[in-house]
Amino acid sequence: MNSKEYVQSVYKMVEKRNPNESEFLDAVKEVVTSLEPVFERHPEFMEAGLLERITEPERVISFRVPWVDDQGKVQVNRGFRVQFNSAIGPYKGGLRFHPSVNQSIIKFLGFEQTYKNSLTGLPIGGGKGGSDFDPKGKSDNEVMRFCQAFMAELQKYIGSDLDIPAGDIGVGGREIGYMYGYYNKIRNTRAQGVLTGKGLTYGGSLVRTEATGYGLVYFTEEMLKDAGRSFKNRRVVVSGSGNVAIFAIQKVQELGGLVISCSDSNGYIVDENGINLDLVKEIKLVKRGRIKEYVDHVPTAQYFEGYTGIWTIPCDIALPCATQGELDAEAARTLVKNGVIAVAEGANMPSTLEAIDVFLENKVPFGPGKAANAGGVACSALEMSQNSMRYSWTFEEVDAKLKQIMQDIYTSSKEASEEFGFGYNLVAGSNIAGFMKVATTMMAHGIV
Numbered sequence: 001m002n003s004k005e006y007v008q009s010v011y012k013m014v015e016k017r018n019p020n021e022s023e024f025l026d027a028v029k030e031v032v033t034s035l036e037p038v039f040e041r042h043p044e045f046m047e048a049g050l051l052e053r054i055t056e057p058e059r060v061i062s063f064r065v066p067w068v069d070d071q072g073k074v075q076v077n078r079g080f081r082v083q084f085n086s087a088i089g090p091y092k093g094g095l096r097f098h099p100s101v102n103q104s105i106i107k108f109l110g111f112e113q114t115y116k117n118s119l120t121g122l123p124i125g126g127g128k129g130g131s132d133f134d135p136k137g138k139s140d141n142e143v144m145r146f147c148q149a150f151m152a153e154l155q156k157y158i159g160s161d162l163d164i165p166a167g168d169i170g171v172g173g174r175e176i177g178y179m180y181g182y183y184n185k186i187r188n189t190r191a192q193g194v195l196t197g198k199g200l201t202y203g204g205s206l207v208r209t210e211a212t213g214y215g216l217v218y219f220t221e222e223m224l225k226d227a228g229r230s231f232k233n234r235r236v237v238v239s240g241s242g243n244v245a246i247f248a249i250q251k252v253q254e255l256g257g258l259v260i261s262c263s264d265s266n267g268y269i270v271d272e273n274g275i276n277l278d279l280v281k282e283i284k285l286v287k288r289g290r291i292k293e294y295v296d297h298v299p300t301a302q303y304f305e306g307y308t309g310i311w312t313i314p315c316d317i318a319l320p321c322a323t324q325g326e327l328d329a330e331a332a333r334t335l336v337k338n339g340v341i342a343v344a345e346g347a348n349m350p351s352t353l354e355a356i357d358v359f360l361e362n363k364v365p366f367g368p369g370k371a372a373n374a375g376g377v378a379c380s381a382l383e384m385s386q387n388s389m390r391y392s393w394t395f396e397e398v399d400a401k402l403k404q405i406m407q408d409i410y411t412s413s414k415e416a417s418e419e420f421g422f423g424y425n426l427v428a429g430s431n432i433a434g435f436m437k438v439a440t441t442m443m444a445h446g447i448v
């Protein structure tokens with residue numbers, strides 16, 4: 001069997017074994033199609049059944065999360081932790097609280113996380129978790145009770161040398177704080193290394209909050225530099241208005257770019273004078289309100305219902321930072337028609353596979369989330385290092401390390417792509433560079 005036949009036959013098996021898991025299957029397809037030349041050069045990887053093994057999670061945990069709402073009514077949510085691959089280190093990956101969460105989404109995120117974590121060059125394996133709990137409209141007390149109920153079960157499966165969750169959509173500093181407090185209480189410990197994204201007074205790292213957004217912009221800066229360009233005076237569209245989007249906007253503005261739009265799950269705003277980020281922070285982080293409130297304060301700005309229309313705004317640089325599948329082929333064609341010069345993903349798989357093809361066919365430099373948004377987990381690993389040392393680095397020290405990591409990820413992705421005959425293709429390059437380290441380690445460990 002040649003490498004192409006091998007990859008196709010394993011993908012067919014994965015499809016058969018995981019029916020109705022479209023997000024997971026898309027994530028697998030995107031990675032495995034890049035790996036054909038790798039298996040051609042390394043037939044020993046085929047003999048060791050590497051593809052069959054990496055597409056099957058080491059462990060999938062699903063559990064009941066019962067909690068009581070403010071009306072005294074019992075609510076039941078479903079919790080997940082997928083421990084995907086621990087070849088190069090303990091499982092590491094965020095927790096997502098969103099009504100759309102299901103096993104397919106958590107598996108897709110855990111699979112992606114494995115190669116993202118490998119790309120950072122740090123010793124962390126891949127995992128992901130979460131719940132279909134919707135924090136929107138819940139009181140602080142309800143969120144706390146839910147987090148405690150969730151952690152009551154999750155604590156059985158995590159640990160600083162085993163599995164270290166962090167935040168993701170719907171899980172920010174507040175939720176990490178509640179889960180960390182409860183973990184320590186019921187385990188009678190003060191295990192700083194068990195979660196990352198912690199507050200600065202109890203083991204958190206400076207820059208962790210900003211890391212994914214900043215890292216995305218550092219990565220995009222490398223893409224632009226390679227083309228002899230920069231952010232200066234460029235029109236930039238950033239979707240989302242959560243953690244990743246907000247700090248991406250902040251860094252783009254620092255570098256002289258003009259961010260003209262951002263969004264939430266209801267709609268998007270356009271402010272041709274440049275987004276007032278303090279106002280967005282006030283609306284989304286402090287009041288936990290809706291992005292449309294922006295136009296109440298800035299009458300010259302406009303609000304549009306629906307979140308996909310954001311890609312029709314003519315811009316130079318597009319940074320999708322909301323959620324998976326938010327940028328489809330039609331949106332990609334519109335961006336290309338409007339002359340976009342770079343697209344980089346702050347969210348996980350926001351571009352559909354068809355959209356990615358449109359960018360690649362039109363030679364638009366495209367930074368996939370696996371590489372471009374790895375700054376968050378990289379900084380989480382730096383938080384783990386500081387926890388182990390019981391020491392804190394300064395903001396500047398962590399930021400410099402983050403920037404170096406993002407530059408290294410860019411270089412290794414670009415070089416792997418060229419080495420394996422893909423030319424300038426950061427999708428293939430990041431898949432290959434991430435995979436090689438995991439594959440080499442799995443070969444060293446034998447069949448385990």
Ligand code: NDP
Pocket residue numbers: 167168169170171212240241242243244245263264265266307321322323324326346347348373374376377
């Ligand atoms: P947040 O919860 O802080 O923000 C998510 C943002 O996306 C909000 O503006 C939200 O709008 C919007 N959004 C959520 N769901 C949808 C939807 N179905 N359609 C349109 N907009 C939506 O999450 P993060 O910023 O942390 O995460 C954003 C993305 O980045 C995710 O894909 C996540 O996996 C990825 N990521 C996050 C990392 C991190 O460190 N936080 C690290 C690496 C990747 P609303 O306010 O209406 O909910």
